[in-house]
Structure formats: structure tokens, C-alpha cells
Amino acid sequence: MNTLDVTKGVTLVDVRYLGSPGYIAPCILQDASGIAVVDPGPTSSLAGLEAGLAERGLSTADIHTLLLTHIHLDHAGATGTLVKRHPKMRVFVHERGARHMIDPAKLLASAQRLYGEHMNYLWGEFLAVPAENVTAMAGGETITVGGRKLEVIYTPGHAVHHVTYFDQVDGIAFTGDTTGLRPLNVPCPMPVTPPPDIDLEAWRTSLAAIRARRPEKIYLTHFGPNADVEWHIAELSERLEKWAEQVGSDVKSNRPEGEASADFAKTQQAILTERIPASAFGPMIRTEMLVSSWLGLARYWKKGQ
Ligand SMILES: [Zn+2]
Known part of the structure; x- marks a missing residue:
């Protein structure tokens, strides 16, 4: 089964990213005219999304948003890719991301630097979205979609x-x-x-904004x-601060990037292994991801120097 029924009318699809369950989960919100999907995932796992929709008697043609x-x-x-197939589909995205959906050249160039020859295997194609399909938001809006009213909260930190x-x-x-x-x-x-x-101050504010909604x-x-929202956010914040502190001290002491980031990845994987068996480490918690997390935090500290 690719879909999991969850409460409150939200259906989750496990797209089985790179064949691994439990890593990428678009959410399906159904209303009278079709469905809205929160984060469809990459094109490399689009077949997984389609399979999940099919189990519900749905297809990508039902997606209006x-x-x-x-x-x-x-x-x-x-x-x-989805908009190309179904040209009436609407896309909601923050205004600072909208231009990159319309012209992804810069986004793809920076991803290419990060993922190199693995780009296509990891993500598949990334097609431009016609401007007329895009609704850019600043945060603070309320949109009615998927049979519900959704407040749009601007939550930078992980991404601006x-x-x-x-x-x-x-x-x-x-x-x-x-x-x-x-x-x-x-x-x-x-x-x-x-x-x-990565922006730590912004991230703290964003987490507070989410918590404030209870x-x-x-x-x-x-x-x-x-x-377990309170617990989850507290644990996450604690780990984020620890990571930031570690990388901050690596940057301050001018440790060579390759050495420091490899050490960081090794330490974090050892900590994770206490909670998750190493054999269960899938595509989202590989060493490369932890190395890239070190690089993101290092960039944050260097900007502030
Ligand atoms: Zn992600």
C-alpha cells in the first residue's frame, strides 16, 4: 500500500523515494472539485505518487492545486511535469520561490553543484512552471482549498x-x-x-510561530x-542549536571544510544509530545529507562574520 489513511480528511501517500518507504510523503486534501497536494515530491518518485492516487481511485488529472x-x-x-500534463493546475508558492519555479535555471545550477552526476537519478526532470499557473504568496494569506481554510504562515529558516x-x-x-x-x-x-x-534566527521565529498556533x-x-508537537519541536530545536554550535566552532577555528564536515557526519550518524538501526538509513539520512547540512550551517556562520 502506498497510501495511508490518516485523520481529519488528510491522506498521505508514501511515494517510496528511491525505493525506500518512509521518506517522502505528499499530503492529499480532497474537496468536491478534486484534490490539492501538499508537496508532490520529485519527478523521480512521481510514479509512487501516481500509484498512491490510483489506490484511492484518483489520478494526477484530479489534482487542481x-x-x-x-x-x-x-x-x-x-x-x-504535473502542470505540463494538466495545464489548469494551480501552484501556490512563496513569492521568493515563485520566480525559481517559473525559471528554474539558477535553482538547478546550484543543485547541480551539490548533487553532480547524481542529479537525474535523485530528482528526475525539473520543468519550468508557466507564470500564469503560479500564485505567489508573502505569508499572512488565507486560502480556501481542499475543503478547508488554510492560513499561510511564512516560516523561513530552512529556506528563505x-x-x-x-x-x-x-x-x-x-x-x-x-x-x-x-x-x-x-x-x-x-x-x-x-x-x-539557512538562517537560525529566522528558524527560531518560525518554530515559535508554529507553536503559537498550538x-x-x-x-x-x-x-x-x-x-507530539511540543516534544517534537523541543527536540528539533535542541538538536538544531547543537549542530549550529558545533559547525560554528569548526568555522571559527578554521578547520578544513572536508575534514570538519566528514567528522560532523560521522558523529551525527553515530547518534542517530542509537535510535535508528544503521541498516534502516535510507536516502534522506545518508552521509552526503549530513555533509550538506554542515555546509549549510557553515555558510550561515560565514555570512555573519
Ligand atoms: Zn525536504
Whole structure:
């Protein structure tokens, strides 16, 4: 089964990213005219999304709206491909991400630097989205979609163009990567801090904004719903601060980047292994991801120097 029925009318699809369950979960919100999808995922796992929809008697033709938390490839990669297939599809995205969906050249060039020859295998194609399909938001809007009213909360920190969608009536928040990762939904919240726009101060403010709404449940793109919101955010914040402190001291002491980032990845994997068996480490908690988290935090500290 690729779909998991969860509460409050939200259906989760496990797209089985790179064949691994428990890593990328678009959320399906159904209404009378079709469905809205929060973060469709990359094109490399579009077949997984289609399979999940098919199990519900749905197809991508039923999608009238894509709600992007942010434009990173693991969240928004399939957007252009879906819009090309179904040209009436609407795409909601923060205004600072909108231009990159319309012209992804710069986004793809920076991803290419990070992922090199693995780009296509990891993410698949990333097509431009026609400007007329895009609704750019600043945060503060309320949109009615998927049979519910969603408050758009601007939640930068992980990315400068990150938003969270909050349904006050049901007390649920779609938080993207602002509340970090919990792959396989194990109780081990961890941040993900890739370049280029990690911002600790902004991130703290964003987490406070989410907590202030007192959501009963947060839906993480990686992975799924969590009802232990206070605990989750506290754990995540603590780990984020520790990571930042570690990388900050590496940067201050001018440790060679390769050496410091490899050490960081090794230490973090050892900590994770206490909670998750190393054999369960899938595509989202590989060494490369932790190295890229070191680089993202290092960039943050260097900007402030
Ligand atoms: Zn992500």
C-alpha cells in the first residue's frame, strides 16, 4: 500500500523515494472539485505518487492545486511535469520561490553543484512552471482549498521561501522541513540544513510561530503526521542549536571544510544509530545529507562574520 489513511480528511501517500518507504510523503486534501497536494515530491518518485492516487481511485488529472511548502527538489521537483500534463493546475508558492519555479535555471545550477552526476537519478526532470499557473504568496494569506481554510504562515529558516499551511479548524499544520525530518516516523526529530539560505534566527521565529498556533498535529514531508508537537519541536530545536554550535566552532577555528564536515557526519550518524538501526538509513539520512547540512550551517556562520 502506498497510501495511508490518516485523520481529519488528510491522506498521505508514501511515494517510496528511491525505493525506500518512509521518506517522502505528499499530503492529499480532497474537496468536491478534486484534490490539492501538499508537496508532490520529485519527478523521480512521481510514479509512487501516481500509484498512491490510483489506490484511492484518483489520478494526477484530479489534482487542481499544488501547495508547495518550498521549492527544494525533494518537495517541488515534479511540479512543472504535473502542470505540463494538466495545464489548469494551480501552484501556490512563496513569492521568493515563485520566480525559481517559473525559471528554474539558477535553482538547478546550484543543485547541480551539490548533487553532480547524481542529479537525474535523485530528482528526475525539473520543468519550468508557466507564470500564469503560479500564485505567489508573502505569508499572512488565507486560502480556501481542499475543503478547508488554510492560513499561510511564512516560516523561513530552512529556506528563505518556506511557508507552512495551517488549518485552524482541524488544528493541523503542514510544516514541510521547518520542523525538520523524522524519516520512517521514528521518534528522532532532526534538522536538515543544506545551503544556501539557512538562517537560525529566522528558524527560531518560525518554530515559535508554529507553536503559537498550538497545532494538534504537524505533517512533515519527511515523514508523516506527528501528534507530539511540543516534544517534537523541543527536540528539533535542541538538536538544531547543537549542530549550529558545533559547525560554528569548526568555522571559527578554521578547520578544513572536508575534514570538519566528514567528522560532523560521522558523529551525527553515530547518534542517530542509537535510535535508528544503521541498516534502516535510507536516502534522506545518508552521509552526503549530513555533509550538506554542515555546509549549510557553515555558510550561515560565514555570512555573519
Ligand atoms: Zn525536504
